[in-house]
Amino acid sequence: MLQPNINITHKYTKYQTVDCSFTCAGQAIRDGKLLSPQALLNQLQLLSEKTLTSYLESLDGFFSFIWCTATNVYLVSDRLRSYPLFYVSTAVDLWISDDIELLVAQLGLNSPDTLSRSEFLQLGYVTGAATTMAGVSQVPAASCVDWNGSAVTIESCFEFLPTPGRQLTKPDLKQELSAIMCSLTQQLMSKAAGRQIVVPLSGGLDSKALLLSLFQAGYTNICCFTFGAADSWELVNARNLCNQLGVTWYPVYYDSLTFSSLRFDAEFEQYSLFVHSGVSVPNIQVFPAVRILSGQGIIQSDALIIPGHTGDFVSGAHRPHTTSLSSTIEDVAMNYLWKTHYQLRRYCPDKLKLQAKLRDQLIQISEQQSGIDAADLAEAWNFRERQSKLIVNSNRYYEFFQLEWWMPFWQRDFVNYWQAVPQQFRLNQILWQEWVNEFSLQLLPGYQAPPKKPKRHKTLERVGAVLDYFTDRNRLLTVVPFHRWLLYRLRLTKHSGNLFGYLAEKTLLLADRHRYHNAHQRECGRDLQEK
16 A cells, blocks of 8 residues: 655645555535445445546535545545645655645745745635645646556546537526425434524525524524624625524624734634635625624534535626627636736736636636536536635635534535526526525515615725725724825835735735745754753
8 A cells, every 4th residue: 555644734624544555534425314424435345446436426415535545545535625635746755734834844945936826816826726825736636646646637527618408498497496406404404403503694695594494394403693893784694684584693793903903813813723724815894793692602612613605606606798709718717807806906917828828727627517607617617716716715714713514505406406597597597586585485574685785886885995995884894004005096006905815925925934934943843852
């Protein structure tokens, strides 16, 4: 059996080891059944190399694992990179850890990956298998990294692309969706086993659907919370819904000090490093709420958090309206993604290199299935990169405070269902909106859908976008020093003044400083030992 150097710190969650050959985090599901690490290993041992990828595609749940065989070492991530793994490979050795800083320190890999850092500052995360540190790789979402003792290959186990051939009517689709939601809710209740289930309730479709499903199933140990300005649209709608259902609900009010104070918060610095791991910028909007509610014991220590993300993505909210007859689908998708997501800095010195990298990634995805268009391609890239490394990575909120999470809307049946829905029903979430509203009426006779967020006049919208430091109701942008934002708006600095751009720069500097400090301490320790 190949013996890589494995050093697991249980940074994000607890790993379990079976027979010295299999190390697993999280929980995999197959055919609706939760698999123990031993059961998962037993099934893997029955496979051949040819059937491994199709088996991995059939797995549900949230997990990562390391499997050592006589001829290969496999590092596997679920569809969303729920529990990150990092590795360093050479012609003769493989080092693996769930903590990138441990690999950097152990192997003395202090050289930055210049292009990946540029991408991180432009995008907010590093795509593919790279990290901000040269020589250290991450296991991408929905991937199997295979080391044969001398070389590494990476194979994708899933792409979010349309499933052709199904042409169901809207009533049939709604009926099928109801059955899937019922099944997911039963799995969720089995997972919770009577524990407190906490729903971060935004007042939107996704978290509302989760709450209503639990209510219909008769689960009573539910706690909801909503954060924001006291008179915000989200708080008003969440309060009304919980009052109608008789569900416990806690508001967490944000003001101008909520985020500006984080600039000098030592715990927030620890959280930023915890989230970053050489790949991702930290999400911040839920951090104050979770810290307050867990600190007060409102969120119980054994609670199961069920964030609603990202039902809106799979149901079509992020599907672009982009077509072109004069360019390839890869070029159309690349231009759309660049203009939409690669915008944290006004000037990107590595624009051509990053666009070439993005285009290569899109070509790899397009080779997986024929007959797709640029919108399909952009969604598939979004699923593989943005959803896993920015959206799902926000679950680090809960792990930082030693809380467990589960995401029903990223489970296999729900995602596969939306892959098969005709695009005319996914566009602008037509089907999902209708289903949630009809489900609400079924459970709450006389229920009226909440009014949509009030839209301002286009002129006011433009002014608000320019003066976002003052117009953001939740005051998220106040984490950015005012002078930094002002210089950015006046185009008097090369540094970013938007939220994620500022956080990306700050996090990168913080990680470098932390790494240098630790290296200096190790050097001083060695000097003392020699003396």
